[in-house]
Amino acid sequence: xxxxxxxxxxxxxxxxxxxxxxxxxxxxxxxxxxxxxxxxxxxxxxxxxxxxxxxxxxxxxxxxxxxxxxxxxxxxxxxxxxxxxxxxxxxxxxxxxxxxxxxxxxxxxxxxxxxxxxxxxxxxxxxxxxxxxxxxxxxxxxxxxxxxxxxxxxxxxxxxxxxxxxxxxxxxxxxxxxxxxxxxxxxxxxxxxxxxxxxxxxxxxxxxxxxxxxxxxxxxxxxxxxxxxxxxxxxxxxxxxxxxxxxxxxxxxxxxxxxxxxxxxxxxxxxxxxxxxxxxxxxxxxxxxxxxxxxxxxxxxxxxxxxxxxxxxxxxxxxxxxxxxxxxxxxxxxx
Amino acid sequence: xxxxxxxxxxxxxxxxxxxxxxxxxxxxxxxxxxxxxxxxxxxxxxxxxxxxxxxxxxxxxxxxxxxxxxxxxxxxxxxxxxxxxxxxxxxxxxxxxxxxxxxxxxxxxxxxxxxxxxxxxxxxxxxxxxxxxxxxxxxxxxxxxxxxxxxxxxxxxxxxxxxxxxxxxxxxxxxxxxxxxxxxxxxxxxxxxxxxxxxxxxxxxxxxxxxxxxxxxxxxxxxxxxxxxxxxxxxxxxxxxxxxxxxxxxxxxxxxxxxxxxxxxxxxxxxxxxxxxxxxxxxxxxxxxxxxxxxxxxxxxxxxxxxxx
Numbered sequence: 339x340x341x342x343x344x345x346x347x348x349x350x351x352x353x354x355x356x357x358x359x360x361x362x363x364x365x366x367x368x369x370x371x372x373x374x375x376x377x378x379x380x381x382x383x384x385x386x387x388x389x390x391x392x393x394x395x396x397x398x399x400x401x402x403x404x405x406x407x408x409x410x411x412x413x414x415x416x417x418x419x420x421x422x423x424x425x426x427x428x429x430x431x432x433x434x435x436x437x438x439x440x441x442x443x444x445x446x447x448x449x450x451x452x453x454x455x456x457x458x459x460x461x462x463x464x465x466x467x468x469x470x471x472x473x474x475x476x477x478x479x480x481x482x483x484x485x486x487x488x489x490x491x492x493x494x495x496x497x498x499x500x501x502x503x504x505x506x507x508x509x510x511x512x513x514x515x516x517x518x519x520x521x522x523x524x525x526x527x528x529x530x531x532x533x534x535x536x537x538x539x540x541x542x543x544x545x546x547x548x549x550x551x552x553x554x555x556x557x558x559x560x561x562x563x564x565x566x567x568x569x570x571x572x573x574x575x576x577x578x579x580x581x582x583x584x585x586x587x588x589x590x591x592x593x594x595x596x597x598x599x600x601x602x603x604x605x606x607x608x609x610x611x612x613x614x615x616x617x618x619x620x621x622x623x624x625x626x627x628x629x630x631x632x633x634x635x636x637x638x639x640x641x642x643x644x645x646x647x648x649x650x651x652x653x654x655x656x657x658x659x660x661x662x663x664x665x666x667x668x669x670x671x672x673x
Numbered sequence: 674x675x676x677x678x679x680x681x682x683x684x685x686x687x688x689x690x691x692x693x694x695x696x697x698x699x700x701x702x703x704x705x706x707x708x709x710x711x712x713x714x715x716x717x718x719x720x721x722x723x724x725x726x727x728x729x730x731x732x733x734x735x736x737x738x739x740x741x742x743x744x745x746x747x748x749x750x751x752x753x754x755x756x757x758x759x760x761x762x763x764x765x766x767x768x769x770x771x772x773x774x775x776x777x778x779x780x781x782x783x784x785x786x787x788x789x790x791x792x793x794x795x796x797x798x799x800x801x802x803x804x805x806x807x808x809x810x811x812x813x814x815x816x817x818x819x820x821x822x823x824x825x826x827x828x829x830x831x832x833x834x835x836x837x838x839x840x841x842x843x844x845x846x847x848x849x850x851x852x853x854x855x856x857x858x859x860x861x862x863x864x865x866x867x868x869x870x871x872x873x874x875x876x877x878x879x880x881x882x883x884x885x886x887x888x889x890x891x892x893x894x895x896x897x898x899x900x901x902x903x904x905x906x907x908x909x910x911x912x913x914x915x916x917x918x919x920x921x922x923x924x925x926x927x928x929x930x931x932x933x934x935x936x937x938x939x940x941x942x943x944x945x946x947x948x949x950x951x952x953x954x955x956x957x958x959x960x961x962x963x964x965x966x967x968x969x970x971x972x973x974x975x976x977x978x979x980x981x982x
Binding site for chain 1: 676818820825832833909943953954957965966
């Protein structure tokens with residue numbers, strides 16, 4: 339098991355350095371240098387520019403800049419935002435809980451609906467119910483989620499007026515946020531109605547972000563179940579007279595879930611990409627919106643830092659999924 | 674010994690005829706399994722209609738997509754109160770006919786799909802073939818680079834690439850192709866690795882085939898099935914990603930009638946004029962859905978494992 343774990347970690351190290359190289363090159367590949375962007379229309383005197391470039395280390399040779407950059411990463415220094423003058427890592431840490439809360443709600447929604455839908459479709463294979471569930475899943479899988487979000491806003495916020503259009507909580511509430519997770523903080527604050535307001539703000543973005551993972555999980559669960567339901571041990575379980583619920587729930591589902599777990603792990607990238615769109619539509623103050631805003635206001639140190647941190651999260655989650663997969667399925671470990 | 678040559682010639686003709694028949698039989702078999710999936714057939718019909726609509730857009734569209742009718746801002750669709758028969762699906766905020774813009778938009782979406790998939794497919798297949806065939810350091814190098822690309826969410830990487838290259842449709846397509854490429858590399862590499870030790874490859878090698886021939890003529894044709902399915906999926910992903918980039922203002926720029934860009938322009942009218950928001954998105958959904966239906970059908974028809982179940 340340790341060999342397996344170290345093997346996976348060993349694969350991750352070159353990828354990590356590759357990712358740092360991408361983030362490092364990003365700023366240097368942009369047209370114009372960062373100071374011109376910072377100075378904007380007013381321009382900047384050549385002496386002052388040289389001084390600032392030296393201060394930021396841009397006058398050193400490239401390899402030296404890269405080494406300094408990587409050394410900085412290990413000390414938690416990801417640069418400073420032009421716009422807010424705050425360290426990028428601090429900004430990320432402040433905004434990340436908002437995205438994490440949204441992504442967690444979305445994935446919980448996707449798993450809780452997707453797995454039962456997939457099982458149901460597999461058990462009723464070929465029926466109208468199966469076709470309806472899988473047809474819906476394919477529509478979800480094909481959905482341009484930015485449009486889906488707008489449609490839900492038109493219906494639930496515009497016509498029915500059930501949910502708010504944007505933000506994480508109503509402006510009426512103001513309380514300290516020790517965890518950054520609005521659902522928890524609003525409960526802790528004890529303010530009346532705060533929790534309900536947080537929930538109402540969270541519903542539409544979660545549905546939008548959950549749409550594609552939900553469809554993927556439902557499709558994957560169905561095909562994994564179909565494969566397992568044809569196996570000999572399931573036939574044996576049926577033949578010895580076990581009730582269908584325990585054949586499906588105990589014998590089939592446990593084995594079918596293995597590929598599904600991997601699929602769920604792979605959704606992290608989908609969720610973070612989806613967060614970029616979902617947060618933009620719902621003005622959700624998370625890292626997705628932060629990155630899009632930073633790209634459009636050319637705050638490139640933020641984009642560089644954000645790229646690195648997001649890739650780091652995805653790599654970490656993939657590693658955890660890999661290891662979990664190895665734990666569940668010994669065949670993978672020894673290959 | 675002298676009479677072997679005519680026999681060989683006859684044999685050759687017979688073999689050629691057999692191979693033609695085999696290809697025909699394979700096509701029949703493929704169509705049989707594909708047409709079993711009713712959804713796939715519907716998808717194919719819708720997709721064909723979209724292609725026809727895109728090709729003949731100037732003939733089909735009732736108006737020029739860029740002309741602004743100054744007396745008709747935000748006219749609702751014809752069946753709504755205040756709708757005009759001249760504008761079946763209404764007009765947008767500057768008085769352009771929605772239907773015509775949607776029809777011309779099909780050109781952009783399908784063009785994006787074709788270009789992106791072509792770049793990603795060719796690049797991915799070449800890299801995957803090299804990685805799987807040569808192995809060793811080259812393989813490790815190529816695969817690590819692909820791992821790096823896959824470590825980023827595709828839309829984020831595309832956004833960042835567009836920030837470097839500058840916003841616009843062509844740059845968006847390059848960025849999306851680059852992001853989709855690793856899937857083709859991985860698939861090709863896996864297929865090549867399973868094929869390269871097969872008897873027919875070794876036979877070709879013994880017969881003196883060079884590396885180039887072995888890679889492209891002997892091995893590649895036997896790895897095509899998963900690539901076709903992946904190409905279909907990438908086609909729909911490319912359309913979705915390009916529309917998302919357009920929506921975020923980093924793809925096609927206004928006044929291009931690209932569906933994602935149209936949605937971005939329509940956003941501020943979301944609670945006033947539902948049609949400017951609804952139709953472009955519906956167009957994206959229908960196109961992507963049709964392609965995904967075809968993709969599912971192709972997978973069913975090409976995957977022998979599923980055929981038997």
